[in-house]
Amino acid sequence: MFYQPGTTDHNLPHDPFKACVVPRPIGWISTTSPTGAHNLAPYSQFNNLTFDPPYVMFAANQTPAGIRKDTVANVEATRKFCWNLATWKLRDAVNVSAEQVPPGVDEFERAGLEKTMSTVVEGVPMVKESPVRFECEYYSTIRLPGNPPMGTVDIVIGKVVGVHIADEVLSEDGRVDIRKTEPIARCGYYEYAVVRETFDMVIPGNDAAILGGLEGSSKKNRALDTKKEPKNPI
Known part of the structure; x- marks a missing residue:
């Protein structure tokens, strides 16, 4: 089958695009609002961009009214955010934190998560149970157009200035052991994957x-x- 997005119909019961670009790392992003409210939300459009120095990005759709997500507004206002590795053990909390709630609601509390505070970019909460966490300085936002009624898309880029890795997920040769972290990733539709096996090439x-x-x-x-x-x- 072949289709042109936005031009011709794919004629499938479910849109296949997101099911083709898989698996996608989850950007479990924590921020603090200018008024001090803590926020936590997962974004499946997330990845690293380069490594020296390290940069990461996440993308968030705006609302049909053109309102930016709380995460984006917080990052642009405070110029800092943190990323927390979404894992198999924390999957239910990740799902709870994805629910759309009014600004000012603390997703850490709703999901029953314990906080630990950032040390380089001050004042940002992180998921204490997450075995890998990045502290990030805001770099820039790229805005992409979206088809109505979906609003535009904010691509937020941050520079990683602090990396926390739990000692217990390191292997004897000093690598982050994916069998111990068990990261989850977004697939298509409502599907997720958990990574427990790897191979080298x-x-x-x-x-x-x-x-x-x-x-x-x-x-x-x-x-x-x-x-x-x-x-x-x-």
């Missing part, structure tokens, strides 16, 4: 820059910086 060749980038190693990336001046110039 290393691309052919021995280009250090490419391999370091695939590994996400900022140390290896900076070691390859040929623009640095020699320590003892003649």
Whole structure:
């Protein structure tokens, strides 16, 4: 089958687009409003953008009235937010925090989650039970048009300035063990996936820059910086 989104009908009982781009990491984003209210919400349009320095993004649809999500308004007003890894053990809390509630309602309390506060970007709550958490400084917002009645889409980009990883999810060789974190991901329709198994593939060749980038190693990336001046110039 073939269709052109917005032009021709796919003629399926359910729209297939989101079921094709899978699995999608969940941006479980926590913020604080300018008045001090705490907010927590999951966004399935989320990912990292680069690693040195690390940036992440999440996208949030506006309402048909053009009102931005509380998360976006909070981030733009305070210029900071945190990301919390959504896991299998926390799946029910993730789902509760997705419900649309009035501004000022504390989703941490509604979902029965304990808070721990950020240390680099001050004043932002994080999910204490989440094994991996990022503290982020707001960088920019890109606004995309949406077809009515859906409002426009805010793509929020943040720079990661603090990373919290629970010691118990690290392997003996110093890797984040996905078998211990058990992250959940968004699929199509109302489907989710949990990741418990992985396999390795290393691309052919021995280009250090490419391999370091695939590994996400900022140390290896900076070691390859040929623009640095020699320590003892003649």
